Amino acid sequence: MAKSLPPLTWFRAFEAAARHLSFTAAASEIGMTQSAVSQQVKALETRLNMALFARRPRGLALTDDGRKLLPQVGAALETLAAATHVFDSGARSDLLTVAASVSVAQWIISPHLAAFKAEHPQIRLRFLSTIWPDDFRAPRADVEIRFGSHKQVGQGATELQPNRLIPLKAPTLEGDLESLPLIEAVGTAGGWAMWRDQVSEAAQPEVFVDSYGMALQLAMQGNGVALVSEILASHALRTGVLTRAHAASLPSQEGYFLWCSDGNSNANAFSDWVMRLEHE
Incomplete structure (x- = not known):
């Protein structure tokens, strides 16, 4: 049986850290903590049985193996981004697109969704799963429920409570x-x-x-x-x-932030409904 690939998140953490030669800068870019980036890079090194970075007091340096791996990982990530860009042309006018993590969809939205549909039977819904804060940078959703610090994802959004x-x-x-x-x-x-x-x-x-x-x-x-x-x-x-x-x-130093597209009545209706859930 073919050996399974390491998780994509490990490669993404490695690629960002390799470009910045800093776990801290990589964490800021992809919306993770410094320790999480360090752990994921370490997990990739363990899986590949090779050191990708030399840890030095003033930062990181790529090892020979790290320099060999970086262009291949970078090219693969660019290929994936180009492949998905074809389908990322923005929300359709007849469909309300909501971007949120699987956790939010499962534990906040799903238990109450039937009530929303009963209130607004004319609204058709499409959910996009998101993980990273920079997943929200492309204008593809009408409503976004972002997770992260206020600095990362809170600009122009409303923090949901309790937090x-x-x-x-x-x-x-x-x-x-x-x-x-x-x-x-x-x-x-x-x-x-x-x-x-x-x-x-x-x-x-x-x-x-x-x-x-x-x-x-x-x-x-x-x-x-x-x-x-x-x-x-x-x-x-x-x-x-x-x-x-x-x-x-x-x-909590991080939280969930609700953003709504301006001038979209269906998006406003969904956002108002999410805000009411805080008090139910």
Whole structure:
């Protein structure tokens, strides 16, 4: 059986870090934390069994293997961008296009979508999955629900509330944070290390995922405690599929931001509906 390829995100982190010779600058460009970029590059090096960078006190330097790999990765990413550009010609006039992460679509929009369709049966919807903050730079959606810091994605957008991190678990999972397995969403500024610094003792994370949505899904199935955005978990808490594992919460350095295209009545209707969800 052919060996599977490493995740595209690892190559993207490597390519950005190689151009900037800095994990920090790469993180700023692609909308991740410096530690997440460093972890993904390290994962790629481990997978390929070669060092791609020499880590020096004043920055990075490409190794010979890194210099050999960079043009091939860069060309591949450019090919993918060109291939998808053909289909990225903007939203159709008869269709409302909403760009959001899978986590937002699953945990915020989907539980309430039938109510929106009942209010607005004439609106046809198309959802685009987004991951990176720079996915929103192309004007292809009528409504965008962006995730990141205010500096990254908040310009011209409204921050959705509540925006704090809370620990959640399945109601059937018994125990406290000192003994329960923890689920960590990597690539975000806040996490269990911050919890230990600011709130209380907790075990080291045992499961790592790349989104709050996946963390919630694993927690709902009884796999541990997830520290996630409160707004993402609101419906799950109200319906009882998840419960608070601790009464405390943490301020979040990132959040969800709602942007709406000007002059589009359907986009305004959808945005107003999303804003009402905060108070339901």
